[in-house]
Amino acid sequence: MTLDAQIPGGAIAEKWDRHKFEMKLVNPANKRKYTIIVVGTGLAGASAAASLGELGYNVLNFCIQDSPRRAHSIAAQGGINAAKNYQNDGDSVYRLFYDTVKGGDYRSREANVYRLAQLSVNIIDQCVAQGVPFAREYGGLLDNRSFGGAQVSRTFYARGQTGQQLLLGAYQSLMRQVHEKSVKLFARREMLDLVVVDGKARGIIARNLSTGEIERYAGDAVVLATGGYGTVYYLSTNALNSNVTAAWRAHKRGALFANPCFTQIHPTCIPVSGDHQSKLTLMSESLRNDGRVWVPKQKGDKRRPDQIPEDERDYYLERKYPSFGNLVPRDVASRNAKQAADEGRGVGESGLAVYLDFKDAINRLGVDVIKEKYGNLFQMYQKITDEDAYKVPMRIYPAIHYTMGGLWVDYNLMSTVPGLHVLGEANFSDHGANRLGASALMQGLADGYFVIPYTIGHYLASVTLPKVTTDHAAFKDASENVQGRITKLLSVKGNRGIREIHRELGRIMWDDVGMARTDASLRRALQAIPKLRDEFWQSVSVPGTPDNLNQSLEYAGRVADYLEFAELLALDALERRESCGGHFREESQTPEGEALRDDANFTYAAAWEFTGVGTKPTVHKEPLTFEEVHPTQRSYK
Secondary structure, X not given: OOOOOXXXXXXXXXXXXXXXXHOOOOOHHHHOOOEXXXXXXXXXXXXXXXXXXXXXXXXXXXXXXXXXXXXXXXXOXXXXXXXXXXXXXXXXHHHHHHHHHHHOOOOOOHHHHHHHHHHHHHHXXXXXXXXXXXXXXXXXXXXXXXXXXXXXXXEEOOOOOHHHHHXXXXXXXXXXXXXXXXXXXXXXXXXXXXXXXXXXXXXXXXXXXXXXXXXXXXXXXXXXXXXXXXXXXXXXXXXXXXXXXXXXHHHHOOOOEEOOOOEEEEEEEOOOOOOOOOOOOEOOHHHHHOOEEEEEOOOOOOOOXXXXXXXXXXXXXXXXXXXXXXXXXXXXXXXXXXXXXXXXXXXXXXXXXXXXXXXXXXXXXXXXXXXXXXXXXXXXXXXXXXXXXOOOOEEEEEEEXXXXXXXXXXXXXXXXXXXXXXXXXXXXXXXXXXXXXXXHHHHHXXXXXXXXXXXXXXXXHHOOOOOOOOOOHHHHHHHHHHHHHHHHHHHOOOOXXXXXXXXXXXXXXXXXXXXXXXXXXXXXXXXXXXXXXXXXXXXXXXXXXXXXXXXXXXXXXXXXXHHHHHHHHHHHHHHOOOOEOXXXXXXXXXXXXXXXXXXXXXXXXXXXXXXXXXXXXXXXEEEOOOOOXXXXXXXXX
């Protein structure tokens, strides 16, 4: 298999405009003849469904929750990047492009990243027109703040609930199309298989989560916008319903999975407090604008923070990275927090935390200004910890957050299965080995509002698509495959809880495939994961029946997929014998402890082909070329 990224020729600043002109079009009268299936209703899915419906396509949109408003996009807090240069501080499309390529440690595709930077300016205009209540300065202009990995202020925000406000904007656009009957919304549906007919994606199999019915849906193209796979680690900042199932089932039907080892650790999460937790809570990266990160200089110092004098505090990010200070990228901040804890200088009862202190900002700006910027975040922190962060420092520690890997897509966002397009966090394309803060919302909306409406039209106008109904043998085969897996899950009748097994998988992943990875730890994980998978299929207890609401059955299916996917993630990490971004191999670091890439041997995207459960997959490599930004050792000093 040869990976063709379909990157247009010409200068990088002209590629997208040139490509839009050269792509084939579907005329307005013909659009209504095509049915497009969009799976997911977060920012990427809702914006795609709304845009495609507005264009006149017949859209079937599938939502795993009871309403698109519950999509995990609402959990994004801090903001969305755009190269508007409203602050007149030196920003530009090219600088956003440069920061993103550098922030991803030179493991992303240049053409996609530049397009993302270009489209960022359009996203803000779109969202303002929808009524998204971005923060504004005194004179009425949109405000900006800083985020990690940048020395300019380019992040637009709505206090600490930017994702929620952006999602409401996309939701309004989506529901307008539902009202116009160009989009049909299916709530409480989970995609459990992709239907491929004559080599092309032509439909999906979904389970109605309320009735248990297995349903078939046919279309001319399929769009996956189903998010990332962070909950393979059990504890993460993701919603409990976030999962890998849709992407993984598509992978098993032929879509290559790229760079699964590129997982992001977010540095500002509320620390783990015990085994009772099923998820972790994120504290927005925007807090690092005004909060200062520190630990005691002395090991084992258990004094209260207000009892530790300034000269006995180590503001280690400001000390080590004077140019960026507390706004270094997430992977750098996370590794430094772990290092402080490993040295015995962590805080809190567990010692697995560092302080994020707002005392100086409150003294400088006043508490009312801090409340205006971050009030709901402080409120959230107090509800969870029963501590007032206006008076005592927040305690934070790294946790699994975003996943940069995903299904491989070309420049048109199409996977290796023709007709299957993948948007947002579910694809691998834009962030390399580390996503800069405030870029997830940017990518999801760029893909949905401004990329897929062009590229899916080009696909539909370029292929011959015979009429296919759900009576086709491929739908029957996929439906029977789904039903067989459900029957198998219910027939085990073991004595181990699903959550217990998932928690055990999470411990393996965090301990051996987490913030720091070694050859030995990865080999240990690759021994442990198949054993746990066998244990699952011999001992799991899935109560209830398949013909109604059964959340245990839903959960068991997702954990079964994670037990297969986790092996691929660990294998990808083992094969990539370098450090880059969020993938840190202890054998590959600079004398200062920074990630050390091996550009001679690993300047590629690793796209894995499924060959069977328990069978080593085949890797295909897309070489990454850097014509605009020359790869150098990343430095934020």
